[in-house]
Structures are given as structure tokens and as C-alpha cells.
């Protein structure tokens with residue numbers, strides 16, 4: 001019987017659970033609200049019930065292990081997490097140990113962006129190529145990243161690898177959630193795009209169709225509102241998207257000169273606006289890396305979308321089980 005992995009992606013908003021086969025196909029997928037602020041016991045109870053339900057629905061599938069992806073650094077051997085950003089109360093807690101006690105299956109927990117990189121490498125944007133190195137970047141509320149180097153996910157010595165959202169881009173730039181200033185996340189994330197639009201419109205210096213789009217309620221402006229206005233050639237929106245794209249381009253150029261990857265894959269909600277960002281983004285890449293590296297590193301949109309981390313968690317669990 002073909003072995004399957006029960007895979008979980010604990011995201012900031014939703015937690016996805018599914019059963020993944022060796023070809024990276026997700027079956028019996030279900031999604032629950034993460035609601036991390038309700039505390040550890042609540043999420044853990046709901047997660048265990050959702051896993052039980054998925055196992056019940058999958059009696060015809062041979063489940064051999066559990067893989068979990070989540071934001072924040074995790075000790076790969078013990079599964080102990082260090083300050084996961086969306087899960088207050090989970091610091092120093094081992095989800096691995098807790099799930100292993102419940103399900104008598106081996107559990108493997110890793111950083112979600114690193115696992116997404118692995119999934120894109122094996123089954124997504126990197127599949128069918130002879131790539132060695134792939135960088136995955138998710139641009140949404142924040143910016144996260146993961147690396148596959150020589151075909152192997154690179155977690156870093158403490159599980160922090162790929163946190164490129166906190167790479168410094170603008171000295172004395174906007175305040176970032178990490179406590180720093182001018183991090184890539186603070187100037188190029190969906191949150192930064194929406195904030196810039198609100199700041200410009202509330203200053204009253206320029207006007208834009210975005211004001212009508214949100215019925216005058218500037219707090220309803222999201223990065224999607226800005227992207228939609230930019231598609232209608234609204235000048236304020238176009239400039240905001242281009243500015244974020246330039247900063248993202250600077251961040252990518254820094255990664256390229258440090259790692260020289262074969263490909264960079266962009267996921268997260270803002271990747272739906274990647275077409276709008278590409279001209280400014282590639283101008284920065286060409287100015288800062290292509291010129292002297294000889295050719296431009298490929299930058300493309302994620303193939304696997306919201307399922308990348310679930311598929312990656314399964315690949316990671318599978319390869320960890322079979323390398324034992």
C-alpha cells in the first residue's frame with residue numbers, strides 16, 4: 001500500500017490538515033481557524049480533533065507519519081518551538097511530543113517557509129528541472145522565506161534560516177514587528193503597502209479611487225485594494241506598488257548575491273500582484289545583481305499556493321522517516 005503522510009500547516013489565520021501521497025497530492029483536506037490568541041490548549045484540542053477526523057476519513061489510506069509546518073524556529077530533533085509569532089503561549093512547547101503521545105505516529109515539525117521551499121522544489125515551480133538551489137519567499141501580512149540548498153531544506157543552526165523579512169533594507173525606515181527599523185517586511189509586505197496607502201490618503205495631499213473603493217473608510221484599505229486600483233492605473237496606487245516592488249527587488253538582489261540560487265519562488269497573497277511588481281522589481285535585480293552575474297535569476301510565482309507548506313511538511317516527514 002502506498003505510504004501517505006498526515007500533514008498540517010499551522011498558519012497565522014488558518015490551519016490546514018490533509019493527507020499527502022508520495023507525488024505531493026493532498027487528499028481529505030480540511031481547514032480550521034487557527035485563533036492562536038485563544039491559547040495553546042484550545043488550538044491543541046481543536047487540532048487533535050481535526051487530525052482524528054482526517055484519520056477517520058482516510059481509513060483506506062496507509063498513514064505512516066505526521067508532518068507539521070509552522071511559523072517560527074523549531075528544534076528539529078525535539079520539536080521544541082521558540083517564540084512562534086502567531087502562537088502566544090507555545091514558547092518552549094513541543095508539539096512533536098504532544099502529537100506523538102496522541103497518535104502513536106512519528107511527528108516531524110519544521111519552519112513553514114522552509115517546508116514550502118521544499119515543496120516548490122520537489123512538486124512546484126522547481127519540479128522537473130535540474131535545479132540545486134531554490135529560495136521561497138512568502139509576501140503577505142509579513143514576509144518569510146525558506147531555502148533549499150543542494151536539494152535539501154536548509155533550516156539553519158537554530159531554525160532561523162530564511163527569515164529574510166527582517167533583512168535590513170532602509171536604515172531608520174518604518175518600525176517592524178521584530179523591534180527593528182526598515183526591515184524588508186516593514187517596506188514591502190501587504191501590511192506595508194496598505195499602510196502607505198492609508199498614510200498618503202489621510203494626509204489629503206493626493207487623491208485616489210481607493211478612497212471611494214473603501215467608502216471613505218481608510219482603515220479598510222488592504223494591499224488587495226491597492227493592487228486593484230493600480231490595475232485601473234490609479235497613480236497613487238501604482239506608485240505605492242512600484243515602491244514596494246523596488247524594495248522587494250533590493251531584498252532579492254541581496255539574496256542572489258549571497259546565495260546565487262537557480263530560482264526564487266514568490267508565494268503569499270501579494271504574489272497575486274507580482275505581474276504589477278515585476279517591471280520595478282527586475283529593474284532593481286538588473287541594477288544590483290544581473291549586471292555582474294551575467295544573467296538574471298528567475299523569479300516566478302508559487303505553483304502550489306496555499307498548499308505549499310502542507311505538501312512540504314509531508315515531504316519532510318517522509319524523507320525523515322525513510323532516512324532513519
Ligand SMILES: [Zn+2]
Pocket residue numbers: 165166167176177178179180181183185
Ligand atoms: Zn523586522
